[in-house]
Amino acid sequence: MSNLDDELRLALTREEPPEGFAERVLARLPREASNVVEMRPRRRMAPAWLAAAAALVLVAGGTWAMLETPPDAPPPIPVAGGGTPTTSPTPLETKPEEGEKPPVTPAPTGKHGPRIEIVRDTPRRAPSRKPRFETVAHRAPAVDEAEWRAAEQFMLAMSITNDKIKTVQRNVLDTRAVPET
Amino acid sequence: MAHAEDLLTRTRNGDHAAFAEIVREHQSMVYGLARNFLRDPALAEELSQEVFLELYQNLESIKSADHLKFWLRKVASNRCIDHARRAKRRPVVGLEDVPEPATPEGAVADPILSDTLKRYVKTLPEAARMVVVLRYQEDLAPSEIAEALDMPINTVKSHLQRSLSMLREKMTRCFGEVNV
Numbered sequence: 522m523s524n525l526d527d528e529l530r531l532a533l534t535r536e537e538p539p540e541g542f543a544e545r546v547l548a549r550l551p552r553e554a555s556n557v558v559e560m561r562p563r564r565r566m567a568p569a570w571l572a573a574a575a576a577l578v579l580v581a582g583g584t585w586a587m588l589e590t591p592p593d594a595p596p597p598i599p600v601a602g603g604g605t606p607t608t609s610p611t612p613l614e615t616k617p618e619e620g621e622k623p624p625v626t627p628a629p630t631g632k633h634g635p636r637i638e639i640v641r642d643t644p645r646r647a648p649s650r651k652p653r654f655e656t657v658a659h660r661a662p663a664v665d666e667a668e669w670r671a672a673e674q675f676m677l678a679m680s681i682t683n684d685k686i687k688t689v690q691r692n693v694l695d696t697r698a699v700p701e702t
Numbered sequence: 703m704a705h706a707e708d709l710l711t712r713t714r715n716g717d718h719a720a721f722a723e724i725v726r727e728h729q730s731m732v733y734g735l736a737r738n739f740l741r742d743p744a745l746a747e748e749l750s751q752e753v754f755l756e757l758y759q760n761l762e763s764i765k766s767a768d769h770l771k772f773w774l775r776k777v778a779s780n781r782c783i784d785h786a787r788r789a790k791r792r793p794v795v796g797l798e799d800v801p802e803p804a805t806p807e808g809a810v811a812d813p814i815l816s817d818t819l820k821r822y823v824k825t826l827p828e829a830a831r832m833v834v835v836l837r838y839q840e841d842l843a844p845s846e847i848a849e850a851l852d853m854p855i856n857t858v859k860s861h862l863q864r865s866l867s868m869l870r871e872k873m874t875r876c877f878g879e880v881n882v
Contacts, residue, residue, distance in 0.1 A: 525866060525869060526866075528815060529823075529838040532817075532823070533820070533839040534734070535731055535839060536733060536734045536737045537729070537730050537733070538730070538733040539743070542725070542733065542747065542750070542751075543722045544722070545747075545751060546722075546755065549751060549755055550721070550758060
């Protein structure tokens with residue numbers, strides 16, 4: 522072993538850092554650690570939100586498709602002065618009495634006026650169509666029921682999606698929690 | 703050893719006091735490597751802090767107390783080498799790099815010799831410099847240095863041989879026929 526070896530050992534000894542080094546490292550820990558913790562949920566949240574958004578789009582699309590689909594052929598309803606009744610009238614309908622003007626209800630076989638035909642054939646688009654309560658009188662009750670059912674299903678689907686999102690958020694919050702010793 | 707394992711377990715469970723104890727236990731090794739390699743106290747502290755922060759984020763990968771020591775040595779060495787290589791691309795002349803004044807003939811004191819030697823060590827290429835620091839600060843065998851730096855053992859030996867030869871030559875030129 523030469524003197525150079527000894528001199529190098531003396532020159533290159535371990536050195537203690539300035540006082541309070543460990544405390545300074547610890548002081549940087551929360552910031553650095555919180556960055557790490559914040560990053561993780563973001564990575565995990567992305568698929569959850571994507572899934573929720575996809576579910577929402579599916580539900581909305583399904584509802585829209587349901588509304589766009591023409592309802593089942595309504596049962597033939599007799600119109601005063603013509604047609605043969607095949608089913609009993611709905612509760613909303615009242616049998617016209619003698620001498621009274623019969624109510625305007627659509628008939629299934631083109632025996633209604635042109636205005637009703639227009640209302641029935643016009644595609645339903647929310648912004649352009651007339652308010653619902655104005656057209657109710659011109660529609661068959663079966664159409665309204667289908668609409669209500671669709672709306673109820675839509676609300677139910679929204680409620681289920683909301684529950685799912687809350688469950689995912691709860692799970693993410695649980696995974697974020699650091700267990701105490 | 704059992705105490706070190708216990709500290710590791712507690713730190714993994716989020717005990718900051720246990721982590722502080724780990725830092726205190728290894729700070730002289732990590733800071734010493736950075737200080738002897740970079741010759742800049744502020745930079746050495748910054749780099750050492752980053753090494754410990756990286757350790758905190760990788761605690762799950764540490765298997766044992768021995769592995770912790772090996773990991774710290776490896777990460778500190780690599781960070782030092784990377785920093786030196788980056789700094790070389792944008793060279794800054796510090797006070798440490800100013801050539802030393804001519805030493806009066808025959809007036810060789812140990813502190814001066816030691817300081818001069820440190821400065822010459824700093825002039826070595828990065829990899830060779832870290833080999834020398836690990837060899838003489840940590841008293842590691844060439845095989846251990848090879849493992850820490852992911853380097854073939856023959857390369858380590860060659861770095862050591864050339865570095866010592868270069869240092870001896872410079873010291874002789876500076877101090878005359880001193881027995882180095």
